[in-house]
Amino acid sequence: MSRETLSFPPTSIPPLEPYLPLTSPSPSSKPHLTLTYATSLDASLTLAPGVRTTLSGPYSKSMTHYLRTRHNAILVGCTTALIDNPALNSRLGSITSLDQQPRPIILDPKGRWDFTEDSQVIRLAAEFKGKGPWVVTKRGGETKERGELLERVGGKFLFLETGEDGRFKWGDVLSVLGEQGVRSVMVEGGGEVINSLLIDPENRLVDSVIITIAPTWLGKGGVVVSPSRQQGQTSQLKLRDVSWQPHGEDVVLCGRILRS
Numbered sequence: 001m002s003r004e005t006l007s008f009p010p011t012s013i014p015p016l017e018p019y020l021p022l023t024s025p026s027p028s029s030k031p032h033l034t035l036t037y038a039t040s041l042d043a044s045l046t047l048a049p050g051v052r053t054t055l056s057g058p059y060s061k062s063m064t065h066y067l068r069t070r071h072n073a074i075l076v077g078c079t080t081a082l083i084d085n086p087a088l089n090s091r092l093g094s095i096t097s098l099d100q101q102p103r104p105i106i107l108d109p110k111g112r113w114d115f116t117e118d119s120q121v122i123r124l125a126a127e128f129k130g131k132g133p134w135v136v137t138k139r140g141g142e143t144k145e146r147g148e149l150l151e152r153v154g155g156k157f158l159f160l161e162t163g164e165d166g167r168f169k170w171g172d173v174l175s176v177l178g179e180q181g182v183r184s185v186m187v188e189g190g191g192e193v194i195n196s197l198l199i200d201p202e203n204r205l206v207d208s209v210i211i212t213i214a215p216t217w218l219g220k221g222g223v224v225v226s227p228s229r230q231q232g233q234t235s236q237l238k239l240r241d242v243s244w245q246p247h248g249e250d251v252v253l254c255g256r257i258l259r260s
Ligand SMILES: NC(=O)C1=CN([C@@H]2O[C@H](COP(=O)(O)OP(=O)(O)OC[C@H]3O[C@@H](n4cnc5c(N)ncnc54)[C@H](O)[C@@H]3O)[C@@H](O)[C@H]2O)C=CC1
Pocket: 036, 037, 038, 039, 044, 045, 046, 048, 049, 050, 051, 052, 053, 055, 076, 077, 078, 079, 080, 081, 083, 084, 107, 108, 109, 110, 166, 167, 168, 169, 170, 188, 189, 190, 191, 192, 193, 194, 196, 223
């Protein structure tokens, strides 16, 4: 896979700044959570489950790589890790040190992510082009061999209990990351991760939303962002403080969730 070098123009940074984590956050507050992903006009992340689909054009892609440098961590679900074999680092040419790279976090309660030393995120960590991943799992989701491989590249397992639905509570995920010194996390997807975050009953965990909208329809049958309506829910889940910025042929929507 090609390892391109990207650049993001400094003039494009100011409109994003209000939605980004503070550079000196209070250590006691919960980590800043930015929800960010690329979607089609019909709210699809991919053409079909199991199919990695490129939506971002070159300009919005470089924005995503800039956003990765502005967060301590980047989080995806284990299906994304399995299907995409993602790099989860920033390939901006301006990066000069590993400190500027985000920590990859994979939510994997059942230990389904079967990573090896050939997995991109592991290989890049071994080459100091990215940080070693932290895999959030339930006790029993780890193996000794995988634990050793993670340790060799500076990663580790973090353990959490799941609820009856087999999921972690998002508040618990942020607490465990906060205890590890993470002050900001960029949640990239996939669909289950995003939808489970958006149905969080209090909606107090997502600090900002930065969505790339690509000028394409993927059609029915893809992985869609559409959170289940909660029992008795009559209100819409809306954004406030909205701004729209063109990035090449894509448009980037920034906002914060409006709390009722
Ligand atoms: N267009 C875009 O920006 C992005 C697209 N994708 C695409 O999304 C697709 C994968 O999406 P999905 O199938 O929905 O899977 P997913 O990537 O959301 O992973 C789902 C898995 O993550 C774990 N998980 C999710 N939420 C959890 C929670 N609250 N607690 C504990 N574990 C949790 C579970 O093991 C679950 O089976 C891939 O095809 C990928 O290419 C992924 C990220 C961004």
